[in-house]
Every structure is written in C-alpha cells, then in structure tokens.
Amino acid sequence: MRVPEESIAAPPVSPSAGLSAYAREVRGRYHGLLRRRMGLLGLLLGLIVASVVLDFSLGPSGLSPSVLIRTLLHPHHVPAGQGVIVWQIRLPYALMAVCVGASLGLAGAEMQTVLANPLASPFTLGVSAAAAFGASLAIILGWRLPGVPDAWVVSGDAFVFAIGSVLLLDMVSRRRNAGTGTVVLFGIALVFAFHALVSLLQFVANEDALQDLVFWTMGSLTRATWPKLGLLAAACVVVAPLSFAASWKLTVLRMGEERAASLGVDVARVRRGALLRVSILSALAVSFVGTIGFVGLVAPHIARRLLGEDHRFYLPGSMLVGALVMSLSSIAARNLLPGVVIPTGIVTALVGIPFFLGIVLRRRSMG
Amino acid sequence: MDGLYCEHMTVRYGRRTVLDDISVGPFPPGRVSALLGPNGSGKSTLLRALAGLGEATGRVMLGADDLTGLTLARRTRRCLYLPQALPAMVHLQVLESMLAAQHATGVVPSDVQGDEIDAALHMLDVFGIADLSMRYMDELSGGQRQLVGLAQALGRHPDALLLDEPLSALDLHHQFAVMDILRRETAARQIVTVMVLHDLNIAVRMTDYDVILREGRIIAAGAPQAVITPATLGQTYDIVARVEKCSRGLPHVMVDGLR
Numbered sequence: 050m051r052v053p054e055e056s057i058a059a060p061p062v063s064p065s066a067g068l069s070a071y072a073r074e075v076r077g078r079y080h081g082l083l084r085r086r087m088g089l090l091g092l093l094l095g096l097i098v099a100s101v102v103l104d105f106s107l108g109p110s111g112l113s114p115s116v117l118i119r120t121l122l123h124p125h126h127v128p129a130g131q132g133v134i135v136w137q138i139r140l141p142y143a144l145m146a147v148c149v150g151a152s153l154g155l156a157g158a159e160m161q162t163v164l165a166n167p168l169a170s171p172f173t174l175g176v177s178a179a180a181a182f183g184a185s186l187a188i189i190l191g192w193r194l195p196g197v198p199d200a201w202v203v204s205g206d207a208f209v210f211a212i213g214s215v216l217l218l219d220m221v222s223r224r225r226n227a228g229t230g231t232v233v234l235f236g237i238a239l240v241f242a243f244h245a246l247v248s249l250l251q252f253v254a255n256e257d258a259l260q261d262l263v264f265w266t267m268g269s270l271t272r273a274t275w276p277k278l279g280l281l282a283a284a285c286v287v288v289a290p291l292s293f294a295a296s297w298k299l300t301v302l303r304m305g306e307e308r309a310a311s312l313g314v315d316v317a318r319v320r321r322g323a324l325l326r327v328s329i330l331s332a333l334a335v336s337f338v339g340t341i342g343f344v345g346l347v348a349p350h351i352a353r354r355l356l357g358e359d360h361r362f363y364l365p366g367s368m369l370v371g372a373l374v375m376s377l378s379s380i381a382a383r384n385l386l387p388g389v390v391i392p393t394g395i396v397t398a399l400v401g402i403p404f405f406l407g408i409v410l411r412r413r414s415m416g
Numbered sequence: 417m418d419g420l421y422c423e424h425m426t427v428r429y430g431r432r433t434v435l436d437d438i439s440v441g442p443f444p445p446g447r448v449s450a451l452l453g454p455n456g457s458g459k460s461t462l463l464r465a466l467a468g469l470g471e472a473t474g475r476v477m478l479g480a481d482d483l484t485g486l487t488l489a490r491r492t493r494r495c496l497y498l499p500q501a502l503p504a505m506v507h508l509q510v511l512e513s514m515l516a517a518q519h520a521t522g523v524v525p526s527d528v529q530g531d532e533i534d535a536a537l538h539m540l541d542v543f544g545i546a547d548l549s550m551r552y553m554d555e556l557s558g559g560q561r562q563l564v565g566l567a568q569a570l571g572r573h574p575d576a577l578l579l580d581e582p583l584s585a586l587d588l589h590h591q592f593a594v595m596d597i598l599r600r601e602t603a604a605r606q607i608v609t610v611m612v613l614h615d616l617n618i619a620v621r622m623t624d625y626d627v628i629l630r631e632g633r634i635i636a637a638g639a640p641q642a643v644i645t646p647a648t649l650g651q652t653y654d655i656v657a658r659v660e661k662c663s664r665g666l667p668h669v670m671v672d673g674l675r
Contacts, residue, residue, distance in 0.1 A: 071537070072533065072537045075511065075533065075549050075550060076534075078550055079511060079533060079550070082509075297516055297519035297520060298520060300508065300516040301516050301519075303506045303508065304508070304516070304517075304553075305499070305501055305502075307499040307501055308498075308499055308565070310488075311467065311469065311492065311498060311499055312492060312496075312517055312520040312521070312572070313488055313489040313490075313491075313492035313493065313520055313521035314521070315488055315489075353507055354507075357507050357508060357509065357552075358506050358507045359508060359516070
C-alpha cells in the first residue's frame with residue numbers, strides 16, 4: 050500500500066524534551082489540587098459540626114457547648130428537663146437537618162448528572178409534589194397503607210408517592226429514544242399534575258385538615274423523631290458508598306452520553322442505578338420533613354463551583370453543602386422571629402434563591 | 417484475515433433500514449482507512465455498529481477474534497468509537513478528563529497502568545496540547561476539545577480506533593497535524609484506524625483504504641486511487657468531478673459542478 054511522501058517527510062512529533070520536568074510540575078499541581086479539595090471537604094465537615102453546635106447554643110433555651118457536651122455524655126447527671134430538650138427535641142432536629150440536607154444534596158447531584166440538566170432536583174422533577182399528594186391523601190382523606198402505625202401514616206403515604214414518581218421517571222428514561230430532555234419534561238409534567246391533585250384535595254378539605262396539610266407542605270424539621278432519623282441516616286450510609294463507587298462513570302457521563310457509551314459505560318444502567326438511589330434518598334427525606342425546596346438544586350451547583358465535576362469530590366461535596374445549607378436554614382428558622390419556628394422549607398427557599406441567583410449570574414459573567 | 421471487518425451487517429432505526437446486509441473490510445492494521453459518502457449514507461451508523469454501539473445484526477471480527485459477543489466494556493477496550501460530538505462543556509480539567517476516560521469501565525488494563533498522570537500527559541503531548549492539561553474543559557475552544565477527545569481515545573490503547581469526523585472542528589493546520597499523528601501512531605501501534613471524512617483530497621492523499629457508502633450500501637472499497645474516481649464520485653454525490661495529478665505528481669480531486 051502507498052504511503053504519501055509528504056507524511057514521511059513530516060517531522061515526528063515526539064514528546065518534547067521538557068515533558069518530564071513539565072510532568073513533574075503538573076503532577077505537583079494536580080496533587081495540590083486534590084489536597085485542596087480534600088481540605089475543602091474537611092472544612093465543610095467542620096462547618097457542619099460548628100453549625101450543629103451553634104444550633105444548640107442559640108434560641109430561647111440555648112445551651113453553651115460545655116453544657117451540651119455534659120448533657121450528651123452524662124444525660125443522667127443533668128436536670129431532667131434539660132436532658133429531654135437535648136435528647137428528644139434539639140438533637141433529632143439538628144441531626145435531621147444534616148441528614149435531610151445531605152440526602153437532597155446527593156440526590157440532586159446525581160439527578161443533574163444522569164439527566165444532563167442543571168435544573169434537575171427532587172423538587173423540580175416532582176418528587177416533592179408527589180410526596181405532598183401522598184401526605185394530603187393521608188391528612189385529608191385519611192387514606193393509609195395497611196399495617197402502618199399512626200405516627201407513620203403521613204410519612205408512609207408521602208413515601209409511596211415520592212418513590213412512585215421517581216420510578217415513573219425511571220420508566221420514562223428506559224423507553225427507547227427517550228432523551229434526557231424527555232425525562233425532565235416528564236418530571237415537570239408530574240409537578241403540575243400533583244400540584245393540581247393537591248389543590249383538588251385542598252378544595253374539598255375541612256378547615257383543620259387544610260391547616261395540617263398547608264403546614265406539612267411548608268416543610269418542617271419539627272417532625273423529626275429518632276426512628277425517622279435512624280432510617281434516613283441508614284439510607285445515607287447504604288446509598289452514599291454506592292454513589293461514590295459510580296464516581297468515575299458519572300464523571301465520564303458528564304462529557305456526554307454518546308462519549309460515555311463509546312468509552313464502555315452502560316449509560317442506561319448507570320442512569321437506572323442513580324435514579325434508584327435518588328428515589329430512596331429523596332423520597333425518605335421529603336416524606337419525613339415535607340417539602341424542602343432548593344437544597345437539592347442549589348447544593349450541587351455550589352459543590353460544582355467549589356470542587357469541579359470530578360464526582361469523587363463533587364458527590365460528597367454536594368452532600369456536605371446540602372447538609373450545611375440545611376443546618377444553617379434550621380438555625381435561621383428558629384431564630385429569625387423570636388418565639389416562632391418558621392417552617393424550614395420557607396427558609397431554605399428564601400436563603401437558597403439569592404445564593405442560586407448569585408451563582409447563576411456569576412457564571413454568566415464568566416462565560 | 418488481519419484487520420477489522422464485518423459480515424452481513426444490518427442496522428434498522430424503527431422501520432428504516434440504514435445499513436442493508438453490508439460486508440466490508442478488512443480495514444488493514446497499521447493503516448488509516450476512510451469512510452466516505454454523502455450525509456445520511458450510513459457512515460456513522462457503520463462505525464457505531466463496528467464498535468458495538470446500538471442494535472445491529474451481523475458479525476464483527478478483529479483478526480481472528482469475534483467481537484460480537486463481548487460485553488460493551490470489553491468491546492470498547494478493543495474497538496473504540498469516538499463520536500462526532502465534542503466533549504461537553506464540563507467543569508473538569510483536561511487531565512481529569514483523561515483519567516476519567518481511563519477509569520470509565522472500572523478496569524485500567526495493565527498496559528496503561530503505571531503512572532497514569534505521566535501516561536495522560538504523554539498522550540496530550542502527542543497531540544501538542546500538554547500545556548492545556550490543567551485548564552478546564554469549559555474554557556477550551558471546539559478544536560481544542562476535539563484534540564482532547566482524540567487524546568482520550570488513543571490513551572485507551574485500543575486495537576481499533578473508529579473516528580467520526582475527527583477533523584470537523586479543526587483549522588487547516590491542525591487537520592494535517594492530526595492526520596500525521598494518526599498515521600504515525602496507527603503504524604507504530606499496528607492498530608486499525610477508520611475515520612469518517614468529507615474532504616476527498618485528504619482521503620485520496622493521506623489514507624490507505626477507503627470505503628464509499630450511499631444509502632446504506634457500498635459503492636466502492638479499496639485503495640484510494642481505485643475508489644475515488646470520477647465515476648464513483650458521480651454515482652455517490654451526483655457531481656461532475658475529475659481526479660488529476662498536481663504539479664508535484666499527487667492526486668487532486670476537482671469538482672466541476674452538479675450532475
């Protein structure tokens with residue numbers, strides 16, 4: 050076979066002489082970057098701990114850190130009332146904020162990656178709306194799953210509909226020729242459908258039930274109990290490592306669906322796995338505390354800006370940012386108005402919107 | 417039989433038959449081959465089917481190995497398709513994207529282990545973009561991202577490299593530079609390289625085996641000067657074309673107009 054002359058004459062492009070020195074420099078810079086990201090994750094973790102401690106020390110029955118530690122370590126050596134407040138009210142409340150934030154942060158991050166859409170989150174794709182519909186069935190019509198104890202009826206119904214909505218999204222994503230755009234539009238259709246159904250139930254509800262439902266949909270951490278907290282924490286502990294194990298595949302997926310497939314990633318399977326994880330985390334979180342908007346949307350964006358899109362850092366980063374935002378929101382919810390605990394869902398939206406707009410507008414000006 | 421070839425390949429999208437019982441090849445190892453043909457003729461579909469992406473009937477062989485039954489992860493390790501779409505505007509450094517491409521299937525083969533960063537930098541240097549290694553992908557130009565895509569692909573050390581319009585976002589200088597690099601690396605590694613091309617002059621001068629497709633069927637296959645002729649070009653593109661020697665004695669395709 051013929052080899053054209055001009056390409057024989059072309060000078061060979063060999064690794065430049067300075068490559069080894071350059072490689073050393075790049076390796077140093079890259080490892081520095083990895084250290085910086087680990088440091089940032091550590092810093093976020095520290096801020097979450099500080100925020101939880103602050104949560105205890107502020108407010109009408111605020112405790113100093115030393116009293117808090119004494120109450121936590123020796124609950125029998127402190128006044129009984131103080132022990133009950135810390136163990137039964139404040140601690141589950143503060144930890145639930147962290148767990149819900151972490152769950153929604155991780156769920157939002159995975160959703161945004163597998164659906165290739167920066168607006169994807171449990172809130173914007175109908176999971177919260179579905180949960181609200183489930184809750185309204187329980188609150189207004191008294192519909193309950195068989196065998197569910199009274200304390201879990203509302204959460205149980207909310208969970209069934211929340212997980213059902215994600216499974217529907219998953220079914221749509223499995224259809225042939227269903228692009229990520231189709232899935233996102235389907236999610237938006239779910240939001241409207243469930244909002245309409247909730248409105249319908251509100252229309253026929255009596256005054257007390259209506260008040261209960263409106264309060265539920267505002268999202269509040271005051272519903273936190275140890276069993277619910279334990280279940281959500283266990284879900285995080287099981288699901289998060291599975292998400293982290295898929296980090297490389299998710300990172301490659303961010304370079305484009307076709308490119309990921311060409312590099313050997315089974316895109317449909319990765320998407321299915323991620324949606325299943327998302328469904329468990331987001332359904333549990335919203336069914337326990339009600340509609341908490343924006344955390345699942347904002348946390349991934351903040352994490353992306355702080356840590357880039359290498360999912361080995363981006364996923365834990367989204368969890369930690371979500372936990373921090375939620376924890377700070379819970380502090381604000383208790384301390385903005387003296388003597389009143391504002392539903393946390395309201396605060397996350399109010400705190401989240403300026404944050405979010407700040408990021409979006411900064412990105413615009415950069416790009 | 418050496419090289420990459422397929423037998424009785426048929427691909428349908430719904431009711432539409434895009435490739436109709438095609439047997440083509442072998443695309444020879446150590447040489448660069450081109451797929452030519454008008455838009456919608458099935459070039460990309462053929463490349464994707466060879467790589468095992470999408471549903472197709474028929475058999476794909478690489479030398480004596482039947483690739484048809486391999487899992488996607490194993491198959492893409494041997495036979496890598498690089499899509500025409502550029503890597504997305506992702507907030508990921510070029511070096512990280514190279515590492516992610518290596519780790520995509522979970523297993524990094526032994527021949528690319530060792531210092532991954534060195535290997536990635538070496539591959540970026542082959543394409544002359546080592547200085548971009550710490551830049552973010554969403555800061556790069558289209559051409560730069562295309563070069564990163566090529567480096568990611570070659571960095572996986574496939575036995576066959578299937579490139580869908582790899583020159584589309586590149587300026588004239590880089591088109592020739594990339595062709596030189598691909599020819600050199602293809603020969604040095606004795607791999608099969610097949611690319612979709614639209615530039616007939618690059619095909620006739622810088623490739624060694626060409627296949628012309630039209631409407632899912634093969635019009636001609638073989639050495640470029642046997643395949644790229646006024647008759648096949650007329651039949652394929654409905655144009656009036658000449659292939660003449662330039663002052664340096666190299667073949668040159670000239671198009672006089674529509675047929």
